[in-house]
Amino acid sequence: MDQEHVCLTDLLDQDLTAYEYFQTLPPQARRKLLEREITSFEQLQSEAAQLLRSQEMSAE
Secondary structure, eight states, X not given: OOOOXXXXXXXXXXXXXXXXXXXXXXXXXXXXXXXXXXXXXXXXXXXXXXXXXXXXXXXX
């Protein structure tokens, strides 16, 4: 189970895998994710996937 963190910034500071994953995301997605209450790597992946899917749909 993922360790819970206070916020996304805390998660990125404490979890290298989460930080590296976050850095691979497009800048617009990173900005939007920073506005959300994300406390685990699993949640980060889920939220990012939803965001990227919605961006792909709006680009079509």
